[in-house]
Amino acid sequence: MSDGGAREAGGAREAGGPATAAEDDGAGRGGIRLINVTKRYPGQGTPAVDDVTMTIRSGEIVVLLGPSGSGKTTMMRLINRLIEPTSGKIIVAGQDAMGLDPTELRRHIGYVIQNAGLFPHMTVATNVGLVPQMLKWDKKRIAERVDELLELVDLDPAQYRDRYPRELSGGQQQRVGVARALGADPPAMLMDEPFGALDPITRGNLQDSLLRLQEELGKTIVFVTHDIDEALKLGDRIAILDKGSRVAQYATPQEILLNPADAYVEQFLGGGQAMRLLQFSRVADVPLQDVPRARTGDDAADVRRRIEDSEIGFAIVLDERDRPVRWAHPEDVEGVSGPIGERGMAVAPPIRARDTLQQALETLIQIEHEWVPVVGPRGVYRGTVTLGTLQNAIKDMKDRARTRRRPS
Amino acid sequence: MNFWEYLDSRRERLQFETWQHASMVFQCVLAALVLGLLIGLAVYRSGRLSAVATSTAGVIFTVPSLALLGLLITPLGLGVAPSVVALTLYSLLPIVRNTIVGLAGVDRTLVDAARGIGMTRTAILLRVELPLAWPVILTGVRVSTQLAMGIGAIAAYVSGPGLGEQIFSGLARLGGANAINMTLAGTVLIIILALLFDGCFVLIGRLTTPRGVRV
Numbered sequence: 001m002s003d004g005g006a007r008e009a010g011g012a013r014e015a016g017g018p019a020t021a022a023e024d025d026g027a028g029r030g031g032i033r034l035i036n037v038t039k040r041y042p043g044q045g046t047p048a049v050d051d052v053t054m055t056i057r058s059g060e061i062v063v064l065l066g067p068s069g070s071g072k073t074t075m076m077r078l079i080n081r082l083i084e085p086t087s088g089k090i091i092v093a094g095q096d097a098m099g100l101d102p103t104e105l106r107r108h109i110g111y112v113i114q115n116a117g118l119f120p121h122m123t124v125a126t127n128v129g130l131v132p133q134m135l136k137w138d139k140k141r142i143a144e145r146v147d148e149l150l151e152l153v154d155l156d157p158a159q160y161r162d163r164y165p166r167e168l169s170g171g172q173q174q175r176v177g178v179a180r181a182l183g184a185d186p187p188a189m190l191m192d193e194p195f196g197a198l199d200p201i202t203r204g205n206l207q208d209s210l211l212r213l214q215e216e217l218g219k220t221i222v223f224v225t226h227d228i229d230e231a232l233k234l235g236d237r238i239a240i241l242d243k244g245s246r247v248a249q250y251a252t253p254q255e256i257l258l259n260p261a262d263a264y265v266e267q268f269l270g271g272g273q274a275m276r277l278l279q280f281s282r283v284a285d286v287p288l289q290d291v292p293r294a295r296t297g298d299d300a301a302d303v304r305r306r307i308e309d310s311e312i313g314f315a316i317v318l319d320e321r322d323r324p325v326r327w328a329h330p331e332d333v334e335g336v337s338g339p340i341g342e343r344g345m346a347v348a349p350p351i352r353a354r355d356t357l358q359q360a361l362e363t364l365i366q367i368e369h370e371w372v373p374v375v376g377p378r379g380v381y382r383g384t385v386t387l388g389t390l391q392n393a394i395k396d397m398k399d400r401a402r403t404r405r406r407p408s
Numbered sequence: 409m410n411f412w413e414y415l416d417s418r419r420e421r422l423q424f425e426t427w428q429h430a431s432m433v434f435q436c437v438l439a440a441l442v443l444g445l446l447i448g449l450a451v452y453r454s455g456r457l458s459a460v461a462t463s464t465a466g467v468i469f470t471v472p473s474l475a476l477l478g479l480l481i482t483p484l485g486l487g488v489a490p491s492v493v494a495l496t497l498y499s500l501l502p503i504v505r506n507t508i509v510g511l512a513g514v515d516r517t518l519v520d521a522a523r524g525i526g527m528t529r530t531a532i533l534l535r536v537e538l539p540l541a542w543p544v545i546l547t548g549v550r551v552s553t554q555l556a557m558g559i560g561a562i563a564a565y566v567s568g569p570g571l572g573e574q575i576f577s578g579l580a581r582l583g584g585a586n587a588i589n590m591t592l593a594g595t596v597l598i599i600i601l602a603l604l605f606d607g608c609f610v611l612i613g614r615l616t617t618p619r620g621v622r623v
Contacts, residue, residue: 082523107526117521121539121618131525164620180525190524 028058030093030187030220032079037088039074047086048074050244056237058187059218063231066241067268072224075245076190079222080109093187093220107131110181110189110219114196116173118165124150124176125161131183149179152216154209171202175209188220195230207233228269232257232280240265253280258401275358277394283360283374284353286393288383291316291371294328300336300343303328316373317344322380324350324373350375353382357390364390414589422574426597429570432563433556433605436492440499440556441549447500448507448545449533458508465501473498473559477566491560491568498559499552506548510541543617550609557602561594571598 033056039049048071056062064072077083079090081102090097097105118127128149129142137145147157153175165173174194181189195203207230214221225231231238232253239250242264249261257273257280260266269276292306292315307315307330317326317340326344333340348369351360353376364372364387374382415422451457468476473494480490514537522532564572574594578587614622 080524082520103526103528105526106524111521111524113517113521113524115517117517117524119518119522119536119540121621123620130527134526134531164618166620183525 028220030058032056032093032188032220032222033089033091034075034078035089035091037075037078037085037090039071039078039083040086046244048244049078049085050246051088052245052247054239054247054250056220056222058220060236061214061221061223061234063223063225063235063238064241065225065228065231065235065238065268066245067226070241070243071245072226072241073192075241076192076222076224079188080106080111080190082106107134107184108186108188110178110183110186110191112174112177112181112189112191112194114193115170116165116177116194118173118176118180120165122164123161124155124163124165124168127165127176128179128183130180135184145183146179149182150176152182152213153179155179169202170198171206174198174206178210178213182217182219186219188222191221191223193225194223196225196227203230210234229276229279232276240268254397255401258397274394277397278357278361278390281357281393281397282353283351283355283357283385284376284382286357286385286389287396288374288385289371289389291384293318293381294340295320296325296341297339300333300338300340303340304330304333307333316347316381316384318381321378324375324381327371348372350379350381351385352376357393360385361387361390409586409589411589411592414586415593418593422593422597425569425571425573425594426601429557429560429572429598430601430605432491432495432568432570433553433560433601436495436560437499437549437553437556439492439496440503440552443496444500444503444507444548445545447504448511452508452511458512462505462508465504468497469501473562474565477562477568481566486567488569490566491563491570495556495560495563499556502548502551502555503545504548506544506551507541510544510548511537513544514540539618540621543613543621546609546613546616550606550613553605553609554602557598557605561598571601 034052034054037049037052038047040047052075064075066072074083078085079092079097081090081097085098092105092109118124119130122130125143125146128146132142132145146161150157150160155172155175160168160172160176165176168176177194181191195206198206211234223231223234235253237250237252238256240248240256240261242248248268249256249265251259251261254277256265257269257277260269260273289312291312292303292310294303294306294315294317296317296319303315307313307328314327314329316324317328319325324347326342326346328340328344332343332345336343348367349363350373351363353374355363360372360374364385370386371384372386373384376382409417447461451461476494476497477490480493484490484493518536518540519532522536527535560568560570561572561575563570564576571594574590574597578589578591578594581587
């Protein structure tokens with residue numbers, strides 16, 4: 001996404017980045033496009049949604065974020081025509097939504113609302129199987145699909161299939177709600193403050209589940225919320241909405257934090273951007289320190305030379321599976337001939353690359369070592385961080401944002 | 409002749425009249441249920457129409473049953489016709505009112521969810537709204553039935569069918585032989601019928617209310 005699109009969003013409501021201007025619709029196979037969409041309610045002076053143009057790319061979670069009255073729910077409901085637009089064009093997965101039968105359209109767009117909206121007189125299985133049933137799937141296929149979906153949302157089918165919604169906790173109900181929305185494997189899903197009524201712990205768990213699910217399924221998701229932290233956590237892209245669904249900024253979370261488009265966005269963020277950057281950026285995203293590497297079998301003199309050649313002053317010793325085990329300082333290998341073996345100081349428990357910068361910071365502050373190794377999947381060494389690394393990373397992000405803000 | 413001897417001696421007649429009474433009440437309430445549902449469905453979406461329907465049924469309800477039956481003699485004559493019409497009209501109020509209340513009481517977010525996942529108008533009504541309103545509607549039917557049991561007795565005033573005949577004849581010859589027995593037999597049998605019907609409703613309620621919404 002170019003910063004150009006994001007900045008223009010403030011004034012011109014062109015919020016899809018450069019792709020909207022091009023011939024290619026930029027939305028991809030499962031994407032959603034709103035083109036000059038307006039919703040005006042009779043008897044109301046100002047439109048609820050005012051000439052919005054926006055591209056939601058296939059496979060992305062786009063969060064519509066705004067205070068109540070910003071029209072974010074209205075905007076979402078236009079997509080599956082629960083609200084009919086007054087004018088404009090809506091394209092869902094390459095098809096003109098206005099040209100489709102609304103009920104048919106809705107069966108192919110998942111819909112999740114606050115408190116799940118499960119039908120209390122139907123079992124979990126019936127609820128989840130509703131859309132396939134409406135699409136006239138045969139019974140066996142529906143039953144299989146229901147079990148598959150329940151497993152997908154981490155509910156044991158055997159245990160939950162025949163329960164009624166009121167026999168489930170709020171979080172479980174919402175899981176079933178998500179399963180129901182995925183019934184006929186729709187390319188896109190609309191979620192209207194789905195986790196708004198849950199306690200913070202359950203909400204966190206469900207957000208994590210949604211991200212895991214999304215990694216697997218890659219749906220196009222439009223997610224409505226007024227919770228900025230939820231938006232930053234879930235959104236691949238966030239649209240911050242002002243009155244009349246004016247798209248104040250449409251950009252990635254990092255971009256929004258580093259480079260708020262206008263005073264409204266800044267006010268909406270309400271400060272604490274640096275902390276939020278730490279909270280929503282991952283260690284994998286920042287440049288790590290490179291430290292001379294050694295293996296337990298390496299010759300001590302050789303290792304000493306490597307240490308002397310670098311400015312770091314010590315090396316990291318990896319085991320046979322590339323997992324960090326020890327730091328080797330020149331004094332550890334002084335006068336030793338042959339392999340370095342078990343010499344050196346054991347490393348601190350490593351930081352994982354998928355940890356957030358905040359978690360990394362937490363570790364660095366609490367631990368007695370200045371240098372902490374970072375590991376990827378299966379504990380494989382990736383690099384090393386210090387407090388300075390993180391500081392530089394944040395500074396870099398800010399610098400980059402600043403240069404981008406200046407017109408080139 | 410004591411009460412038991414009376415019952416024994418008139419067994420066949422009493423059995424017939426009890427059957428007639430039960431059948432009349434059943435058919436009238438059934439007719440009222442169909443009518444009431446249709447009226448309720450037609451108006452529940454509009455607050456104003458709902459108010460009109462409920463108050464109209466309420467007005468009919470305030471007309472004394474004896475007067476209504478009497479007034480119906482002119483257009484409909486004596487016998488079954490005015491009895492059935494009057495009974496159905498009286499049964500309408502609780503059913504119409506509960507249908508409206510029940511349907512209006514269905515959580516709007518559920519209807520929204522139903523639309524959102526692509527249910528048609530008819531499917532929403534049949535699969536979501538009516539099943540959820542059903543316990544309330546059924547309560548209305550139950551009240552109607554009790555009502556119709558009592559008012560059904562007065563149908564004898566226009567020579568209608570049922571156990572009212574016993575009560576009215578008994579009261580007419582108060583002081584004569586078996587007068588008390590007749591009145592008593594009519595009353596007791598109506599009470600027994602009412603209890604039986606009510607028991608049936610409890611059973612129907614349990615059978616037709618899914619576990620997920622049972623109180």
